[in-house]
Amino acid sequence: MARVVVTGGCGFVGSRLVRRLVARGDDVVVFDGASRARNLEGLDAVVVPGDVRDAGRLASVIGPGVDVVYHLAAVVGVDQYLARPLDVIDVNFTGTRNVLDLAVRADARVVVASTSEVFGKNPAVPWSEEADRVLGPTSADRWSYSTSKALAEHLTLAYGRQHGLAATIVRYFNAYGPGQRPAYIVSRSVHRALNGRPLVVYDGGSQTRCFTYVDDVVEGTLRAGADPAAVGETFNLGGTHETTVADVVALIARLAGFDGPIAPVDTARRLSAGYQDLQRRIPDTRKAAALLGWRAVTPLQEGLRRTVDWARDNPWWLALEDSGALSEPAGRPVEAGGGA
Ligand SMILES: NC(=O)c1ccc[n+]([C@@H]2O[C@H](COP(=O)([O-])OP(=O)(O)OC[C@H]3O[C@@H](n4cnc5c(N)ncnc54)[C@H](O)[C@@H]3O)[C@@H](O)[C@H]2O)c1
Numbered sequence: 001m002a003r004v005v006v007t008g009g010c011g012f013v014g015s016r017l018v019r020r021l022v023a024r025g026d027d028v029v030v031f032d033g034a035s036r037a038r039n040l041e042g043l044d045a046v047v048v049p050g051d052v053r054d055a056g057r058l059a060s061v062i063g064p065g066v067d068v069v070y071h072l073a074a075v076v077g078v079d080q081y082l083a084r085p086l087d088v089i090d091v092n093f094t095g096t097r098n099v100l101d102l103a104v105r106a107d108a109r110v111v112v113a114s115t116s117e118v119f120g121k122n123p124a125v126p127w128s129e130e131a132d133r134v135l136g137p138t139s140a141d142r143w144s145y146s147t148s149k150a151l152a153e154h155l156t157l158a159y160g161r162q163h164g165l166a167a168t169i170v171r172y173f174n175a176y177g178p179g180q181r182p183a184y185i186v187s188r189s190v191h192r193a194l195n196g197r198p199l200v201v202y203d204g205g206s207q208t209r210c211f212t213y214v215d216d217v218v219e220g221t222l223r224a225g226a227d228p229a230a231v232g233e234t235f236n237l238g239g240t241h242e243t244t245v246a247d248v249v250a251l252i253a254r255l256a257g258f259d260g261p262i263a264p265v266d267t268a269r270r271l272s273a274g275y276q277d278l279q280r281r282i283p284d285t286r287k288a289a290a291l292l293g294w295r296a297v298t299p300l301q302e303g304l305r306r307t308v309d310w311a312r313d314n315p316w317w318l319a320l321e322d323s324g325a326l327s328e329p330a331g332r333p334v335e336a337g338g339g340a
Contacts, residue, residue, distance in 0.1 A: 003027045003066050005108075006045075007052050007099060008073030012180040013113070013172070015039035017070060017218045031061045032073065038316065039179045052095030055102070062102035068225045071099045072113040074149075077183045081141040088141075092148035093155070100159040100167070109166040111225040112156045116173040116238065116281055117146040125282040129171075129234045153234065166231045168224040173238025173283050177214030177303060178310035182322050186211060186304065189249050190311050193256035194318055202265040205246025208280045212239040213303035216296040223292040230292060238283035239296035251301065255308045 004021050008014040009030030018040060021028045028045040030037070037047055050057040052073045062069055073095055075081075075088045096112060103110045119127045120143065122134040133150060135143045159165040176184065182191035189199050220237040224230045249262060267277065288294040311317055 001025050001027055002068060005029050005031060005061050005066055005069045007031045007069070007071045009045070010034040010037040010040060010047065011072060012039070013175055013214055013217055014072040015179060016177070016214050017072070017221055018043060018045050020218055020222060029061050031058065052098055053090060055098045058098050059102055062099065062108065063106050066106050066108040068109045068111070069099060069103050070111045070221065070225060071096060074113070077181065078142070079183055081145050085141050085144055088145050089148040092152045096152040096155055100155060100165060104159060104163045104165050109225060110156070111168050111170060111221055112152060113221070114149050114153050114169050114171045116171055116283065118150045118153065118171060120146055121278050125280045126284040127236065127282065128284040129236055129287055160232050168230040169234040170221050170224050171234065171236050172212065172217050173236065173281065174209045174211045175214050175217045176211050177307050179317065182320055185209070185245055185248060186252065186307065188322060189252040190256060190308055191318065191320070191322055193253055193258035194308070194311055196260060198261045198263040199249050199253060199258065200263050200265050201246050201249050202267045203277055204264070205244055205249065207245050207277055208242045208282070209245065210239040210242055210282055211248060211300055211303070212237065212296050213298035216298050220288060220292065220294045223294050227292055233291065235288045235292065236283040236285050237288060237294070238285060240283065240285060241300060242280070242282055243300060248300070252304055252308065255304055
Protein backbone atom coordinates (compact mmCIF):
# COMPACT_ATOMS: atom_id res chain seq x y z
CA MET A 1 0.00 0.00 0.00
CA ALA A 2 1.47 3.35 -1.05
CA ARG A 3 0.85 6.72 0.54
CA VAL A 4 -0.28 9.05 -2.20
CA VAL A 5 -1.24 12.74 -2.43
CA VAL A 6 -3.35 14.00 -5.33
CA THR A 7 -3.50 17.77 -5.77
CA GLY A 8 -6.57 18.79 -7.76
CA GLY A 9 -8.08 15.43 -6.79
CA CYS A 10 -11.61 16.84 -6.67
CA GLY A 11 -11.44 17.70 -10.37
CA PHE A 12 -12.35 15.74 -13.46
CA VAL A 13 -9.15 13.75 -14.08
CA GLY A 14 -8.03 13.86 -10.44
CA SER A 15 -11.20 12.25 -9.12
CA ARG A 16 -10.95 9.37 -11.62
CA LEU A 17 -7.32 8.92 -10.59
CA VAL A 18 -8.30 8.87 -6.92
CA ARG A 19 -10.94 6.26 -7.70
CA ARG A 20 -8.27 3.97 -9.20
CA LEU A 21 -5.80 4.56 -6.36
CA VAL A 22 -8.40 3.83 -3.69
CA ALA A 23 -9.56 0.72 -5.58
CA ARG A 24 -6.05 -0.72 -5.56
CA GLY A 25 -5.73 -0.10 -1.81
CA ASP A 26 -3.51 2.99 -1.65
CA ASP A 27 -3.75 5.44 1.22
CA VAL A 28 -4.95 8.58 -0.60
CA VAL A 29 -5.02 12.21 0.50
CA VAL A 30 -6.64 14.75 -1.83
CA PHE A 31 -5.52 18.38 -1.62
CA ASP A 32 -7.84 20.71 -3.51
CA GLY A 33 -9.19 24.24 -3.42
CA ALA A 34 -12.71 23.07 -4.21
CA SER A 35 -15.25 23.41 -1.43
CA ARG A 36 -17.29 20.44 -2.63
CA ALA A 37 -16.14 17.15 -4.08
CA ARG A 38 -19.15 15.71 -5.83
CA ASN A 39 -16.96 13.49 -8.02
CA LEU A 40 -15.44 11.90 -4.91
CA GLU A 41 -18.62 11.06 -3.06
CA GLY A 42 -18.55 7.59 -1.53
CA LEU A 43 -14.78 7.18 -1.99
CA ASP A 44 -12.48 6.30 0.87
CA ALA A 45 -10.04 9.23 0.48
CA VAL A 46 -9.17 12.03 2.89
CA VAL A 47 -9.90 15.43 1.37
CA VAL A 48 -7.87 18.36 2.71
CA PRO A 49 -9.11 21.72 1.41
CA GLY A 50 -6.34 24.14 0.52
CA ASP A 51 -4.53 26.17 -2.10
CA VAL A 52 -1.31 24.78 -3.59
CA ARG A 53 0.07 28.31 -3.46
CA ASP A 54 -0.05 28.08 0.33
CA ALA A 55 3.18 26.19 1.08
CA GLY A 56 2.44 25.91 4.79
CA ARG A 57 -0.91 24.27 4.22
CA LEU A 58 0.46 22.03 1.50
CA ALA A 59 3.19 20.89 3.91
CA SER A 60 0.47 19.40 6.09
CA VAL A 61 -0.10 16.75 3.40
CA ILE A 62 3.25 16.41 1.57
CA GLY A 63 5.75 15.25 4.19
CA PRO A 64 7.82 12.24 5.25
CA GLY A 65 6.19 8.93 4.44
CA VAL A 66 4.49 10.12 1.25
CA ASP A 67 5.53 7.91 -1.66
CA VAL A 68 4.01 9.64 -4.69
CA VAL A 69 2.45 13.05 -5.37
CA TYR A 70 0.23 13.42 -8.43
CA HIS A 71 0.09 17.16 -9.07
CA LEU A 72 -3.05 17.97 -11.05
CA ALA A 73 -4.23 21.20 -9.39
CA ALA A 74 -4.57 23.97 -11.97
CA VAL A 75 -6.99 26.59 -13.20
CA VAL A 76 -8.36 24.93 -16.35
CA GLY A 77 -10.66 26.02 -19.18
CA VAL A 78 -10.98 28.93 -21.59
CA ASP A 79 -13.65 30.61 -19.48
CA GLN A 80 -11.24 30.44 -16.52
CA TYR A 81 -8.30 31.90 -18.46
CA LEU A 82 -10.53 34.88 -19.22
CA ALA A 83 -11.92 35.31 -15.73
CA ARG A 84 -8.80 34.50 -13.65
CA PRO A 85 -5.71 35.13 -15.78
CA LEU A 86 -3.43 35.85 -12.81
CA ASP A 87 -4.53 32.73 -10.96
CA VAL A 88 -3.80 30.58 -14.02
CA ILE A 89 -0.16 31.67 -14.02
CA ASP A 90 0.29 31.77 -10.27
CA VAL A 91 -1.16 28.32 -9.60
CA ASN A 92 0.94 26.76 -12.37
CA PHE A 93 4.15 28.44 -11.23
CA THR A 94 3.95 28.98 -7.44
CA GLY A 95 1.74 25.95 -6.84
CA THR A 96 3.99 23.62 -8.82
CA ARG A 97 7.11 25.01 -7.19
CA ASN A 98 5.63 24.37 -3.74
CA VAL A 99 4.71 20.80 -4.67
CA LEU A 100 8.19 20.08 -6.04
CA ASP A 101 9.95 21.69 -3.09
CA LEU A 102 8.00 19.68 -0.54
CA ALA A 103 8.41 16.49 -2.56
CA VAL A 104 12.19 16.90 -2.52
CA ARG A 105 12.15 17.25 1.27
CA ALA A 106 9.79 14.29 1.65
CA ASP A 107 11.81 12.22 -0.82
CA ALA A 108 8.57 11.53 -2.69
CA ARG A 109 8.17 10.80 -6.35
CA VAL A 110 6.10 13.33 -8.38
CA VAL A 111 3.96 13.21 -11.51
CA VAL A 112 3.09 16.64 -12.91
CA ALA A 113 0.04 17.01 -15.18
CA SER A 114 0.80 19.17 -18.17
CA THR A 115 -1.00 19.75 -21.42
CA SER A 116 -0.91 19.53 -25.20
CA GLU A 117 -1.36 23.31 -25.03
CA VAL A 118 2.40 23.63 -24.41
CA PHE A 119 2.91 22.93 -28.14
CA GLY A 120 0.76 25.94 -28.94
CA LYS A 121 -0.20 26.07 -32.60
CA ASN A 122 2.75 24.21 -34.09
CA PRO A 123 1.35 23.11 -37.49
CA ALA A 124 3.79 20.18 -37.83
CA VAL A 125 1.64 17.40 -36.39
CA PRO A 126 1.92 14.82 -34.94
CA TRP A 127 3.87 16.31 -32.05
CA SER A 128 6.58 14.24 -30.43
CA GLU A 129 7.57 15.15 -26.88
CA GLU A 130 10.45 17.15 -28.34
CA ALA A 131 8.37 19.14 -30.85
CA ASP A 132 8.72 22.93 -30.86
CA ARG A 133 6.41 25.25 -28.98
CA VAL A 134 4.77 27.75 -31.36
CA LEU A 135 2.84 30.45 -29.58
CA GLY A 136 0.84 33.59 -30.25
CA PRO A 137 1.01 37.00 -28.63
CA THR A 138 0.90 37.66 -24.89
CA SER A 139 -2.31 39.66 -25.40
CA ALA A 140 -4.16 36.36 -25.89
CA ASP A 141 -4.85 34.69 -22.54
CA ARG A 142 -4.66 31.21 -23.97
CA TRP A 143 -0.88 31.40 -24.18
CA SER A 144 -0.52 32.22 -20.51
CA TYR A 145 -1.90 28.76 -19.74
CA SER A 146 0.46 27.21 -22.28
CA THR A 147 3.44 29.22 -21.06
CA SER A 148 2.85 28.74 -17.35
CA LYS A 149 2.37 24.99 -17.83
CA ALA A 150 5.62 24.96 -19.83
CA LEU A 151 7.28 26.83 -16.98
CA ALA A 152 5.93 24.19 -14.59
CA GLU A 153 7.58 21.60 -16.85
CA HIS A 154 10.89 23.49 -16.75
CA LEU A 155 10.64 23.67 -12.96
CA THR A 156 9.99 19.94 -12.76
CA LEU A 157 13.00 19.06 -14.91
CA ALA A 158 15.15 21.55 -13.01
CA TYR A 159 14.21 20.04 -9.64
CA GLY A 160 15.15 16.67 -11.07
CA ARG A 161 18.57 17.84 -12.20
CA GLN A 162 19.44 20.17 -9.34
CA HIS A 163 17.83 18.35 -6.41
CA GLY A 164 17.61 14.77 -7.66
CA LEU A 165 13.80 14.78 -7.53
CA ALA A 166 12.24 11.68 -9.14
CA ALA A 167 9.70 13.45 -11.34
CA THR A 168 7.70 12.73 -14.49
CA ILE A 169 5.65 15.03 -16.72
CA VAL A 170 2.50 13.84 -18.49
CA ARG A 171 0.81 15.93 -21.18
CA TYR A 172 -2.88 15.24 -21.67
CA PHE A 173 -4.63 15.66 -25.02
CA ASN A 174 -8.34 16.60 -24.98
CA ALA A 175 -9.38 14.33 -22.15
CA TYR A 176 -13.12 13.69 -21.93
CA GLY A 177 -15.45 11.51 -19.91
CA PRO A 178 -17.89 11.42 -17.00
CA GLY A 179 -17.94 14.34 -14.58
CA GLN A 180 -16.05 16.90 -16.68
CA ARG A 181 -17.25 20.46 -16.29
CA PRO A 182 -19.59 21.26 -19.22
CA ALA A 183 -17.15 23.77 -20.67
CA TYR A 184 -15.34 21.68 -23.30
CA ILE A 185 -16.30 20.29 -26.70
CA VAL A 186 -17.46 16.87 -25.50
CA SER A 187 -18.83 17.74 -22.07
CA ARG A 188 -20.62 20.86 -23.31
CA SER A 189 -22.20 18.95 -26.21
CA VAL A 190 -23.36 16.08 -23.98
CA HIS A 191 -24.73 18.57 -21.47
CA ARG A 192 -26.59 20.57 -24.10
CA ALA A 193 -27.92 17.55 -25.96
CA LEU A 194 -29.38 15.96 -22.83
CA ASN A 195 -30.80 19.31 -21.74
CA GLY A 196 -32.42 19.75 -25.16
CA ARG A 197 -30.42 22.88 -25.96
CA PRO A 198 -28.91 23.62 -29.40
CA LEU A 199 -25.48 22.11 -29.89
CA VAL A 200 -22.64 24.44 -30.82
CA VAL A 201 -20.01 23.93 -33.51
CA TYR A 202 -17.52 26.72 -33.93
CA ASP A 203 -15.89 27.93 -37.13
CA GLY A 204 -17.33 25.20 -39.31
CA GLY A 205 -16.10 22.31 -37.15
CA SER A 206 -13.38 21.12 -39.52
CA GLN A 207 -10.73 21.41 -36.79
CA THR A 208 -9.46 18.03 -35.63
CA ARG A 209 -8.62 16.71 -32.18
CA CYS A 210 -7.57 13.38 -30.69
CA PHE A 211 -10.10 12.92 -27.92
CA THR A 212 -8.82 10.77 -25.07
CA TYR A 213 -11.06 8.91 -22.66
CA VAL A 214 -10.31 9.89 -19.08
CA ASP A 215 -9.63 6.36 -17.84
CA ASP A 216 -6.92 5.97 -20.48
CA VAL A 217 -5.36 9.22 -19.28
CA VAL A 218 -5.52 7.93 -15.70
CA GLU A 219 -3.88 4.63 -16.67
CA GLY A 220 -0.99 6.50 -18.29
CA THR A 221 -0.64 8.77 -15.28
CA LEU A 222 -0.48 5.78 -12.93
CA ARG A 223 2.19 4.12 -15.05
CA ALA A 224 4.16 7.37 -15.06
CA GLY A 225 4.07 7.34 -11.26
CA ALA A 226 5.18 3.73 -10.92
CA ASP A 227 7.58 2.75 -13.70
CA PRO A 228 11.27 3.41 -12.91
CA ALA A 229 11.82 4.14 -16.62
CA ALA A 230 9.52 7.18 -16.35
CA VAL A 231 11.71 9.17 -13.95
CA GLY A 232 13.01 12.36 -15.56
CA GLU A 233 10.84 11.83 -18.64
CA THR A 234 7.97 13.64 -20.34
CA PHE A 235 5.13 11.75 -22.03
CA ASN A 236 2.35 12.67 -24.42
CA LEU A 237 -0.81 10.91 -23.25
CA GLY A 238 -3.39 11.13 -26.01
CA GLY A 239 -5.46 9.11 -28.42
CA THR A 240 -4.24 8.98 -31.99
CA HIS A 241 -7.61 8.80 -33.75
CA GLU A 242 -8.05 12.19 -35.42
CA THR A 243 -11.68 13.39 -35.41
CA THR A 244 -13.22 16.64 -36.57
CA VAL A 245 -15.10 18.71 -34.04
CA ALA A 246 -18.20 18.57 -36.29
CA ASP A 247 -18.05 14.75 -36.33
CA VAL A 248 -17.69 14.41 -32.56
CA VAL A 249 -20.63 16.74 -31.98
CA ALA A 250 -22.75 14.81 -34.50
CA LEU A 251 -21.82 11.52 -32.82
CA ILE A 252 -22.81 12.88 -29.42
CA ALA A 253 -26.12 14.09 -30.85
CA ARG A 254 -26.82 10.59 -32.13
CA LEU A 255 -25.81 8.84 -28.89
CA ALA A 256 -27.88 11.27 -26.83
CA GLY A 257 -30.92 10.93 -29.12
CA PHE A 258 -30.79 14.66 -29.84
CA ASP A 259 -32.55 15.84 -32.99
CA GLY A 260 -32.48 19.60 -32.36
CA PRO A 261 -30.41 22.23 -34.14
CA ILE A 262 -26.62 22.43 -34.29
CA ALA A 263 -25.78 26.12 -34.14
CA PRO A 264 -22.67 27.47 -35.86
CA VAL A 265 -20.59 29.91 -33.83
CA ASP A 266 -18.19 32.36 -35.41
CA THR A 267 -15.49 32.65 -32.76
CA ALA A 268 -13.81 35.62 -34.47
CA ARG A 269 -16.97 37.62 -33.89
CA ARG A 270 -17.87 36.05 -30.55
CA LEU A 271 -14.47 36.28 -28.94
CA SER A 272 -13.28 39.42 -30.78
CA ALA A 273 -10.09 40.06 -32.73
CA GLY A 274 -6.93 38.17 -31.84
CA TYR A 275 -8.63 34.80 -31.91
CA GLN A 276 -6.80 31.95 -33.58
CA ASP A 277 -7.70 28.32 -33.58
CA LEU A 278 -5.58 25.22 -33.93
CA GLN A 279 -6.55 23.30 -37.03
CA ARG A 280 -5.05 19.99 -35.93
CA ARG A 281 -3.84 18.64 -32.58
CA ILE A 282 -2.30 15.19 -32.79
CA PRO A 283 0.13 13.53 -30.41
CA ASP A 284 2.94 11.19 -31.24
CA THR A 285 2.60 8.67 -28.43
CA ARG A 286 5.34 6.23 -29.38
CA LYS A 287 7.41 7.15 -26.35
CA ALA A 288 4.62 6.26 -23.90
CA ALA A 289 4.12 3.01 -25.80
CA ALA A 290 7.82 2.14 -25.74
CA LEU A 291 8.65 3.10 -22.15
CA LEU A 292 5.34 2.63 -20.34
CA GLY A 293 3.60 0.10 -22.56
CA TRP A 294 0.73 2.59 -22.70
CA ARG A 295 -1.69 3.59 -25.40
CA ALA A 296 -5.21 4.96 -25.39
CA VAL A 297 -7.46 1.92 -25.80
CA THR A 298 -11.01 3.26 -25.52
CA PRO A 299 -12.67 3.80 -28.93
CA LEU A 300 -14.28 7.24 -29.23
CA GLN A 301 -17.79 5.89 -29.68
CA GLU A 302 -17.47 3.70 -26.58
CA GLY A 303 -16.05 6.52 -24.45
CA LEU A 304 -18.79 8.88 -25.60
CA ARG A 305 -21.46 6.27 -24.91
CA ARG A 306 -20.17 5.85 -21.34
CA THR A 307 -20.08 9.63 -20.92
CA VAL A 308 -23.65 10.07 -22.15
CA ASP A 309 -24.91 7.17 -20.00
CA TRP A 310 -23.19 8.58 -16.94
CA ALA A 311 -24.68 12.04 -17.58
CA ARG A 312 -28.18 10.55 -17.89
CA ASP A 313 -27.71 8.97 -14.44
CA ASN A 314 -26.42 12.15 -12.80
CA PRO A 315 -29.05 14.89 -12.82
CA TRP A 316 -26.88 17.10 -10.57
CA TRP A 317 -24.35 17.32 -13.42
CA LEU A 318 -27.06 18.07 -15.98
CA ALA A 319 -28.24 20.90 -13.71
CA LEU A 320 -24.78 22.58 -13.73
CA GLU A 321 -24.43 25.80 -15.64
CA ASP A 322 -22.93 25.51 -19.14
CA SER A 323 -19.76 27.51 -18.55
CA GLY A 324 -17.92 27.39 -21.87
CA ALA A 325 -16.31 30.63 -23.02
CA LEU A 326 -18.03 30.28 -26.36
CA SER A 327 -21.41 30.59 -24.68
CA GLU A 328 -20.35 33.92 -23.23
CA PRO A 329 -20.64 37.35 -24.82
CA ALA A 330 -17.59 38.88 -26.52
CA GLY A 331 -14.69 39.58 -24.19
CA ARG A 332 -10.92 39.92 -24.24
CA PRO A 333 -8.96 38.35 -27.08
CA VAL A 334 -8.53 34.64 -26.55
CA GLU A 335 -7.11 31.92 -28.68
CA ALA A 336 -9.36 29.01 -28.00
CA GLY A 337 -9.57 25.59 -29.53
CA GLY A 338 -11.76 23.82 -27.06
CA GLY A 339 -9.18 23.60 -24.29
CA ALA A 340 -6.44 21.05 -23.91
N1 LIG B 1 -9.02 17.77 -19.05
C1 LIG B 1 -8.14 17.89 -20.02
O1 LIG B 1 -8.42 17.67 -21.20
C2 LIG B 1 -6.72 18.32 -19.71
C3 LIG B 1 -5.87 18.48 -20.78
C4 LIG B 1 -4.57 18.86 -20.54
C5 LIG B 1 -4.12 19.04 -19.26
N2 LIG B 1 -4.96 18.89 -18.23
C6 LIG B 1 -4.42 19.10 -16.89
O2 LIG B 1 -4.87 18.06 -16.05
C7 LIG B 1 -5.06 18.56 -14.73
C8 LIG B 1 -6.47 18.22 -14.29
O3 LIG B 1 -7.39 18.84 -15.17
P1 LIG B 1 -8.96 18.62 -15.05
O4 LIG B 1 -9.48 18.54 -16.43
O5 LIG B 1 -9.23 17.52 -14.11
O6 LIG B 1 -9.40 20.03 -14.46
P2 LIG B 1 -10.42 20.34 -13.27
O7 LIG B 1 -10.67 21.80 -13.32
O8 LIG B 1 -11.59 19.42 -13.32
O9 LIG B 1 -9.57 19.98 -11.97
C9 LIG B 1 -8.60 20.85 -11.45
C10 LIG B 1 -8.72 20.80 -9.94
O10 LIG B 1 -7.70 21.65 -9.39
C11 LIG B 1 -8.25 22.35 -8.31
N3 LIG B 1 -7.50 23.59 -8.10
C12 LIG B 1 -7.46 24.68 -8.91
N4 LIG B 1 -6.66 25.62 -8.37
C13 LIG B 1 -6.20 25.10 -7.20
C14 LIG B 1 -5.33 25.60 -6.21
N5 LIG B 1 -4.79 26.82 -6.30
N6 LIG B 1 -5.06 24.82 -5.13
C15 LIG B 1 -5.62 23.58 -5.03
N7 LIG B 1 -6.45 23.06 -5.96
C16 LIG B 1 -6.73 23.82 -7.02
C17 LIG B 1 -9.70 22.62 -8.71
O11 LIG B 1 -10.51 22.89 -7.57
C18 LIG B 1 -10.06 21.33 -9.42
O12 LIG B 1 -10.66 20.40 -8.54
C19 LIG B 1 -4.75 20.03 -14.78
O13 LIG B 1 -3.43 20.25 -14.35
C20 LIG B 1 -4.88 20.38 -16.24
O14 LIG B 1 -4.10 21.49 -16.61
C21 LIG B 1 -6.27 18.54 -18.41
